[in-house]
Amino acid sequence: MRFLLAVFLFLAPLSLAAQPLPEPLSDTISDYANLLPPETAARVTDALIKGREDTGVHVVLVTMDRIADHGGDGQRIEDYAKRLFNQWGIGDATRDDGILILIARDDREMRIALGAGYEVIWDNAAQRVIDRAFLPAFRTDDYAGGIEAGVAATFDLIAAPFAAGNSPPPDPGPSWLDILPFAIFGLFATMIVGIAARTVLGDALVRMRRCPTCGSRSLSRRRDILSRATTAHAGHGMMHTRCSACGWDRSEPYSIAQRSSGKGSSGGFGGGSSSGGGATGRW
Numbered sequence: 001m002r003f004l005l006a007v008f009l010f011l012a013p014l015s016l017a018a019q020p021l022p023e024p025l026s027d028t029i030s031d032y033a034n035l036l037p038p039e040t041a042a043r044v045t046d047a048l049i050k051g052r053e054d055t056g057v058h059v060v061l062v063t064m065d066r067i068a069d070h071g072g073d074g075q076r077i078e079d080y081a082k083r084l085f086n087q088w089g090i091g092d093a094t095r096d097d098g099i100l101i102l103i104a105r106d107d108r109e110m111r112i113a114l115g116a117g118y119e120v121i122w123d124n125a126a127q128r129v130i131d132r133a134f135l136p137a138f139r140t141d142d143y144a145g146g147i148e149a150g151v152a153a154t155f156d157l158i159a160a161p162f163a164a165g166n167s168p169p170p171d172p173g174p175s176w177l178d179i180l181p182f183a184i185f186g187l188f189a190t191m192i193v194g195i196a197a198r199t200v201l202g203d204a205l206v207r208m209r210r211c212p213t214c215g216s217r218s219l220s221r222r223r224d225i226l227s228r229a230t231t232a233h234a235g236h237g238m239m240h241t242r243c244s245a246c247g248w249d250r251s252e253p254y255s256i257a258q259r260s261s262g263k264g265s266s267g268g269f270g271g272g273s274s275s276g277g278g279a280t281g282r283w
Contacts, residue, residue, distance in 0.1 A: 019071040021087050024060070027268050032070065033063040033105050035143040047151050054225070057159035058091045058270060059099045061151065063143075065106045077104060081113040082276050091115045091272025097162060098272040099154060103134075105143065109282045110134060112154070116275040122158060123279055125168035129153045130281035138283045164237065170209060216245035 024030050028048040029041060036044060048059055062084070064070050072080035081102045091098020096117035103110040112126040133153035137146030157169055209219055225237045242249045 019073060021071045021084055024062075024088055024269070027058070028060065030060070030062045033065045033103070035063045035103070035105060036147065037144060040144045040148060044148055044151055047148075047155070051151075051155040051159060055155065055159045055163040056092070056095075057097050057099060057155075057163055058272070059101065059151070059154055059159060060088070060090050061101045061103075061147065063103045063105065063147075065104070067102075067104050067107060077102065077107065077109050077111045078113075078276065078278070078280060081111040081278065082274050085113045085115075085272075085274040089269040089271040089273070091117075091270055093271035093273075096272050096274075097159075098270070098274070099159060100274070100278075101147075101150065101154065103143070103147070109280060110138075111278060111280050112158075113274050113276075113278040114158075115272050116277070118158075118162065118277055120277065122162065122168060123277055125157050126279035127281075128171060129157050130279055135281050135283050166239075211243035211246060211248055213248040214243060214246035216243060218243050218245040220244065 022030070022032065025032075026045075028045050029036070031041065044061065048061065052058055066072075067075065067077060067080045075083075081100055084102065085098070085100045088100075090100050096115040098115040100113040101110070102113065110130065112130060114122055114126060129150060134146045134150040137143070137149060161167065161169055210217055211219055220242055224240070227237075237253070239252045240249065241252075
């Protein structure tokens with residue numbers, strides 16, 4: 001009996017891995033769950049194509065009802081996304097910079113899988129994209145709105161800075177909607193224990209960055225592309241960081257990675273691979 005159990009435990013993972021995976025519907029969107037109305041699908045497709053042209057990073061969106069319906073029965077979404085990523089070969093094979101956005105509506109979970117070229121620090125950026133852009137809309141069943149916002153955030157916070165050779169953008173801290181419960185609690189506590197209230201509110205705001213000149217939390221960042229990257233040469237841009245309170249401004253040049261001449265940047269799948277990095281969200 002123990003021998004049979006051991007054989008079963010050995011063969012079970014192999015049987016899961018042998019489940020056939022779906023073929024892509026396109027190299028931009030495979031909307032198996034039909035979450036996107038035609039007009040939204042067109043906008044998201046345009047955003048994926050333009051983002052790929054601007055950064056050279058291949059981002060693919062996949063939606064499903066359940067991953068079990070597409071060869072993922074009994075698998076965690078993290079393992080399934082890695083399998084799908086590697087079978088399709090998302091991203092440039094040399095840079096391994098592809099990104100897979102996988103959404104399983106009925107499983108109520110999603111995964112941003114990153115190519116093997118991303119260091120672990122980019123997992124945090126992927127988690128920010130999920131938590132700030134995708135999940136708030138998904139929790140109200142606004143999948144089209146969440147996808148559109150999430151794709152834009154994926155390029156802004158992951159693909160664009162990675163292609164430019166930058167670190168992930170700093171976390172701007174919680175939004176006012178995130179802070180509101182803490183603020184209300186702080187005001188109430190002020191009436192009772194004054195100093196304790198200031199401590200609670202300070203803890204809630206500690207992650208927000210301060211201006212190096214005036215100390216205000218009023219920083220914003222903008223990137224201007226001066227010359228786009230091509231298959232012949234790298235591109236160049238200027239990154240502007242400004243404080244709206246005192247007018248402090250800093251401009252720094254940055255480079256944009258040269259685009260590959262292969263399928264990884266112009267169309268199709270380029271043979272990229274993932275080692276399992278990324279982030280997961282549930283709602």
